[in-house]
Amino acid sequence: MSPPVFVAGIGTISAIGNNVSENLQSLKKGETGIGNIKYLRTNYSSLLPAAEVKLNNDELATLSGFASFISRTAMLSLIAAREALNDAEINHLPNLRLGFVSSSTVGGMDKTEDFFSAFLGDPKKGKLRSVVNHECGSITALVADKLGIKHHLSTINTACSSSANAVMYGSRLIKNNIVDAVITGGTDSLTRFTMNGFNTLMILDEQYCKPFDNDRHGLNLGEGAGYVLLVSDRVAGMLKKEPYCSIAGYHNANDAYHQTASSPDGDGSFWAMGGAIKMAGLQPSDINYINLHGTGTQNNDNSEGAAIKRLFQPHFPKMSSTKSFTGHTLGASAGIEAVFSALSAKHGYVYPNLRFQTPMEGLGLVPETNFSTSPNLKNVLSNSFGFGGNCSSLVFSKL
16 A cells, blocks of 8 residues: 555635635635636737736735836745745744645746747847746746755646646655655736637637636636645644645546547546545545636537546536636636645535536536535545546545
């Protein structure tokens, strides 16, 4: 039996709050973070709603400690990663080998876009400091340097499953005694490139998204960061407080169906969920709540729904998509939802699926529409499925 891995600290910033407490209050109250675009300079600001963090770059700089010319992606990352580190209270532990595994799909692209806007108009304009941190790994290094992490750094980009794979990789680092603790998750900021790209795919909703609703019309993009600090069994025994939960199982699968679409039968999703549940030593009937990938697009929700029906019918767990609150934060989504799932496993929280009205035809799946607490909730399954067929699922279990 492989060594256990525990969630000792959590941290997040999203459109529904600047820390874990504020996010949780929004989830309890049913208050979405989706709205009109205010901070991203885009032609779609009045046409396509999005879930922006409610701070401009100067305000984020003050909160994070970075200079305001640093990428918004890095500032979001530092705020959430630092909260997870402080929450775990591990600084007193001697000779701790601490790692950082972070995910992103845009890296410092938000600043690169600003550079080229100026540079293309006049080659003498544009500041090179805006492009030196373009690639995703640079964001990880900036944050790790601020936090003083030197034992292990990795950056993962597997589209929308990125943060889930970061959690998986971080767990393996601990199981193989490479680190004692590791901050895992991801970060992404909104960019014009992302907005234009998803709009070209015709999968953005002009209204607020309705995941798993039969009358859904697409997703709303979001931004933010979410991290969980994982520790070994040895470190968990030295903590001042009990961990939130364990990472009981995880699995990655790829159906290789299409570059930007999931298999209609949900093959990748089915394999990922089934593999994670098997690794946890559980049966599908042991899963009490599913944090759905649930983007709100026709293809994704049909595919994920088909996979859930194949694996769980006739008895479905409670389920919901918190992207109805945070929007789809791409590389950060699984990190943010890992924070929500850890809270769910510890406290029995089940989150509402906002704006759900009509079940999808032929599936019989009805997401939760109200916040609730279930004392019998023990195992949470969190799904994250990305472009290119990269599907990952995580199981968070109550201690």
